[in-house]
Amino acid sequence: MASNTAPLSLTDLSSQLASTVARASEYIVAIRARRRIPSSGIIWRDGLIVSASHTVRRDGQVAITLPSGEAGNATVVARDPETDVVILRGDGLPAPAPRAQSNESSIGSLVLAVGRPGRTTTASFGIVSAEINGWRSQQGRRVDGILRLDLSVYDGFSGGPLVSASGGVIGLNNSALAGGSAATLPTSVIDSVIDQLLSRGHVSRPYLGVAVHPVTLSSSTVGQLKLDRPDGLIVLSVTNDTPAEKAGILVGDVLLEIGGAPLTKPADLFDALLARTAGESASIRLARGGDLKTLNVTPIDRNSGADR
Amino acid sequence: MTSILSPESPADATPSALVDLLSKWVIEVRHRGSTGAGIVWGKSGIVLTNAHCVREGEDPQIVTALGTRRGRLLAVARDQDLAAISVPGLEGPSLRLRDASALETGELLFAYGHPLGVSDALSMGVLHTVVRHRNGEPKFVVADIRLAPGNSGGPLVDADGQLIGINHMVVNGLGVAIPATAVAQFVDRVRTARAA
Numbered sequence: 001m002a003s004n005t006a007p008l009s010l011t012d013l014s015s016q017l018a019s020t021v022a023r024a025s026e027y028i029v030a031i032r033a034r035r036r037i038p039s040s041g042i043i044w045r046d047g048l049i050v051s052a053s054h055t056v057r058r059d060g061q062v063a064i065t066l067p068s069g070e071a072g073n074a075t076v077v078a079r080d081p082e083t084d085v086v087i088l089r090g091d092g093l094p095a096p097a098p099r100a101q102s103n104e105s106s107i108g109s110l111v112l113a114v115g116r117p118g119r120t121t122t123a124s125f126g127i128v129s130a131e132i133n134g135w136r137s138q139q140g141r142r143v144d145g146i147l148r149l150d151l152s153v154y155d156g157f158s159g160g161p162l163v164s165a166s167g168g169v170i171g172l173n174n175s176a177l178a179g180g181s182a183a184t185l186p187t188s189v190i191d192s193v194i195d196q197l198l199s200r201g202h203v204s205r206p207y208l209g210v211a212v213h214p215v216t217l218s219s220s221t222v223g224q225l226k227l228d229r230p231d232g233l234i235v236l237s238v239t240n241d242t243p244a245e246k247a248g249i250l251v252g253d254v255l256l257e258i259g260g261a262p263l264t265k266p267a268d269l270f271d272a273l274l275a276r277t278a279g280e281s282a283s284i285r286l287a288r289g290g291d292l293k294t295l296n297v298t299p300i301d302r303n304s305g306a307d308r
Numbered sequence: 309m310t311s312i313l314s315p316e317s318p319a320d321a322t323p324s325a326l327v328d329l330l331s332k333w334v335i336e337v338r339h340r341g342s343t344g345a346g347i348v349w350g351k352s353g354i355v356l357t358n359a360h361c362v363r364e365g366e367d368p369q370i371v372t373a374l375g376t377r378r379g380r381l382l383a384v385a386r387d388q389d390l391a392a393i394s395v396p397g398l399e400g401p402s403l404r405l406r407d408a409s410a411l412e413t414g415e416l417l418f419a420y421g422h423p424l425g426v427s428d429a430l431s432m433g434v435l436h437t438v439v440r441h442r443n444g445e446p447k448f449v450v451a452d453i454r455l456a457p458g459n460s461g462g463p464l465v466d467a468d469g470q471l472i473g474i475n476h477m478v479v480n481g482l483g484v485a486i487p488a489t490a491v492a493q494f495v496d497r498v499r500t501a502r503a504a
Contacts, residue, residue: 010467011321014416017434021414112414112434123414124452125434152452152481154436 016165017112017125023167024114025121027097028160030065031074031088033058038065040115040160041074041088042169043096050190051159052174053079053086067094069119078197082137082205083185084174085193097161099187100168105147107131112163113149113173113182117156126151126182135177139205140270143189147171149182157182206273207302209242210235210249214265217254217287225292231264232256232287247297250288257285273299321467327430329469330420333400334462336371336427337361337379337393345421345462346370346393347474348400349495355393356491357461358476359384362391370395383498388486389476392498405488406470408446411435417451419475419483421462431455436482446487449473455483 030038031051039055041064049064056062059076066072074090105111109128114121130148137143147162153175162170162184171184196203212233222230232254238244249255255263258272259282276282281298337346337357344361355370362368362381370379370393379393412435419431433453441447451464455478464473464485473485 008323009321010323010326010416014467015412018412018415022412025413114414120437121413122437122450123434124436125414152436154452154480154482 020163020165020167021112021114021121021123024097024112024161024163024169025116026067026094027169028067028114028116028121029072029074029090029093030116030118030156031056031062031159032064033062033076037117037155039158040117040156040173042159042161042172043093044087044190044194045096047089047091047093048077048096048194049074049088049090049093050172050194051086051088052172052176053081053084054176055159056086056088062088064088064090065116065119066092067116078201080193080197080203082139082141082203083143083189083193084176085172085185085190085197087194087197097169098167100164100166100170104164104166104168105162105170105186110165111149111151111170113151113153113157113160114163115154115156115160115173117154122154122156124152124154124157132178132183136267140267141205141274142267142271143185145186145189146177147184147186148178149184151182153180153182202303204277204301205303206276206299207242208269208273208297208299209239209244210255211237212255212266212269215254221287221290224290225287227256227287229262229264231262233263233266233269243297243299247284247295249284249286249295249297252288253293254287255284256287256292258282321469323430326418326465326467326469327420329401330418330430330463330465331373331428333403334420334428335398336422337461338369338371338376339363339366343422343425343458344460345458345475347403347461347463347471348395348398349392350402351399352495352499353394353396353398354382354495354498355379355395355398356474356495357391357393358474359386359389359391361461362393368393370398372398382502383494385494388490388494390474390486390491390494392495404468404470405492406466406472407489408438408449408472408487409444411438411449411466411472413437416467417453417472418465418467419451419453419455419459419462420465421455421459421475423456423458425458431459433483446489448476449485449487450479451483451485453483459483 034057041051074088129150346357
């Protein structure tokens, strides 16, 4: 113990943790929309609650318990199945959650997962253990910045906030994103999902209408077409009445680039489409037979019923 | 509730002071090859542990820093998972008990015991929640803390070294402890019965 710094006072640290939880509990509600144990929700904006969609099993009006312990009501507004985010509107909600500083969610930062699976709050304590980039939803959406946590998952974990040492919210906890282990969807992703859900009622998903598989072209083809690289995506099918068909893409075409960006794996095509808004056209460079072609495609929004 | 135990000035709330205190309270309770933890209950000559760490009608072995001796099993409450063992002459520092009703979610808690046979190990966690009886009395203290077999019967304390409860079991990865107040009531019953 030959340290010249003051020894860590456990009592001080302990009371700071408890007061952080107490502050966080001011913006956490309990949502009674499944059997047995209620789930947690975060007051995210004025009058708006976010939670993990899979824990809110009913639509329409659901019963909630406010931070004060009083009973209240909220209405499910919209869901994004890909990120498992649900938003609800409630009356008489207290102020929204303050956001954490960006430097409070580094690998190793101390964090608390706070929930309200009933009337009182519960907490678990640990550290941020990793940041996952390039997580993909089952529909292929790429989400960056999901945090893996070294802390216990408990009933009511999903839908509650990950809270920084200063009491701000880092993100929305959801064990379903990481196969049952502790994970958090970052604030930036939630804000973008909420903005899209509120303005359009759904999260946009630009759609082309092709199924592709990665291929490597022979060196003679690469030489003949004077390509920079041998990789591409071969078109296995083209769906009727889609942007791909309208643009003239055929089965057997090898897609090489979209908007100048190389296509070496199917995810590259997904990401390029998601980076655009529906209705914005893009040029696709492809190899067909012994020739190079460039076609213009205009992806549609597949999640929008009107465009189907 | 602390009547039988003289209050002591708070320990210096540092990790090393806490370990120093806990190492004087906690002993090993051995029974047929299994190891649990036990708490030396002040100067009473009684060791408290879980009922599942002993077997009725059989006297367990008590292992302290000074050696191994046989204790006498005084009382077992299966429904509360508590057992009292008489070890005459064995004394520890005075215990300060804390009522679980006063606990705040998120505050630091520490467990001390012999997880998986590793002697005298400290674990740290936070209060997850307090499960209550219908009348509002604390029933269980639930902590987000890593426990293993061998922590059973050992203490759960706060950052100040006050006894919160006796570690009882692990449910879904969370530690479940019997509140210290319930343990003290059990000790009072045992001592009354012995005096009578």
